[in-house]
Amino acid sequence: MGIARQALLWASRNRWLDEQFRGRAFARRAVRRFMPGEDVEAALAAAVRHHELGLTTVFTLLGENVETRDEAEKVTAAYLDLLDRVRDRNVPGQISLKPTQLGLDLGSETCEKQLECLLERARPAGNFVWVDMEDSTYVDRTLDLFERARRTHDNAGLCIQAYLHRVDADLERLLESNAAVRIVKGAYSEPAEVALKRKRDVDESFFRLSTRMLRAVADGGTAFPAFATHDLKLLGRILEAAASLGVPKDRFEIQMLYGVARDQQIRYAREGYRMRILISYGTAWFPWYMRRLAERPANVGFVVRSLFR
Numbered sequence: 143m144g145i146a147r148q149a150l151l152w153a154s155r156n157r158w159l160d161e162q163f164r165g166r167a168f169a170r171r172a173v174r175r176f177m178p179g180e181d182v183e184a185a186l187a188a189a190v191r192h193h194e195l196g197l198t199t200v201f202t203l204l205g206e207n208v209e210t211r212d213e214a215e216k217v218t219a220a221y222l223d224l225l226d227r228v229r230d231r232n233v234p235g236q237i238s239l240k241p242t243q244l245g246l247d248l249g250s251e252t253c254e255k256q257l258e259c260l261l262e263r264a265r266p267a268g269n270f271v272w273v274d275m276e277d278s279t280y281v282d283r284t285l286d287l288f289e290r291a292r293r294t295h296d297n298a299g300l301c302i303q304a305y306l307h308r309v310d311a312d313l314e315r316l317l318e319s320n321a322a323v324r325i326v327k328g329a330y331s332e333p334a335e336v337a338l339k340r341k342r343d344v345d346e347s348f349f350r351l352s353t354r355m356l357r358a359v360a361d362g363g364t365a366f367p368a369f370a371t372h373d374l375k376l377l378g379r380i381l382e383a384a385a386s387l388g389v390p391k392d393r394f395e396i397q398m399l400y401g402v403a404r405d406q407q408i409r410y411a412r413e414g415y416r417m418r419i420l421i422s423y424g425t426a427w428f429p430w431y432m433r434r435l436a437e438r439p440a441n442v443g444f445v446v447r448s449l450f451r
């Protein structure tokens with residue numbers, strides 16, 4: 143892992159930097175590249191614009207590792223409000239949440255209750271809830287949480303990280319119940335015992351997981367793959383595999399982040415692929431923003447330019 147990436151991932155966990163950075167106007171200007179605004183209305187307005195371009199949206203309220211049940215309930219209330227707004231405006235917008243933001247650190251029961259509440263509200267509107275995957279210490283608990291939720295709700299999908307050594311076994315487990323699975327490379331700093339270190343290996347793992355899911359769909363399964371990457375070369379290989387396996391374009395989707403590879407997002411939508419954009423909002427953007435910078439340390443240039451604007 144490069145030094146710049148390591149430093150940015152270290153910064154993402156530093157509370158002092160978080161407080162310093164978030165108060166600065168230049169930092170708020172820079173982060174705008176990756177989020178339309180801090181408030182929910184800015185996120186909804188961006189989703190409406192997406193809809194006009196043939197793109198769909200998945201919203202995420204930024205934040206992680208809440209420390210009290212009260213905080214977890216506040217997050218749930220905010221997502222419930224968002225689900226209602228999405229339904230009332232008739233914008234195609236799912237939600238994606240972090241288990242620790244719903245209280246996973248306080249115990250699985252607290253988190254499970256919040257998640258169920260959201261799944262319950264989303265279901266009648268035909269809406270869907272994605273569960274993010276956080277650092278490797280949470281993987282077992284997140285899989286258990288997801289599987290328990292799926293026993294009563296089929297409107298949930300889970301993220302898996304291609305860099306983890308354990309990921310193939312986790313995918314097999316999820317395929318048994320035909321789950322919707324979002325495949326990502328992985329955004330956290332993990333030790334070599336836990337995760338692959340070379341980009342080439344992570345890319346191959348992503349491709350292997352993707353083709354495994356596509357094959358399950360081609361064989362008549364109802365699993366739903368979501369390929370969340372901006373790696374156009376890798377995506378090209380996956381789309382070729384989908385076509386050669388005869389998997390129709392509406393049986394999977396591509397997911398990307400707001401503000402990254404925008405022209406490509408529109409191109410994929412025009413070519414008939416289901417293209418979903420993750421829009422983040424909220425004030426707790428520092429750790430998330432540092433991880434985005436770590437994905438492409440050249441993005442730090444935007445921060446520096448914002449400083450002088």
Ligand SMILES: Cc1cc2nc3c(=O)[nH]c(=O)nc-3n(C[C@H](O)[C@H](O)[C@H](O)COP(=O)(O)OP(=O)(O)OC[C@H]3O[C@@H](n4cnc5c(N)ncnc54)[C@H](O)[C@@H]3O)c2cc1C
Nearest residue numbers: 274275301326327328329370371372373397398399420437
């Ligand atoms: C919808 C969605 C949901 C996600 N959910 C999770 C999750 O739950 N858990 C998790 O660990 N990770 C999650 N991620 C992040 C993921 O793990 C990767 O860190 C991130 O997608 C970058 O990897 P990449 O696949 O785009 O490939 P890379 O090889 O990192 O990048 C491919 C190309 O895209 C460009 N690029 C990538 N990221 C950026 C960026 N931020 N800014 C500008 N250019 C960029 C690179 O410069 C490169 O040219 C999610 C990503 C997306 C899109």
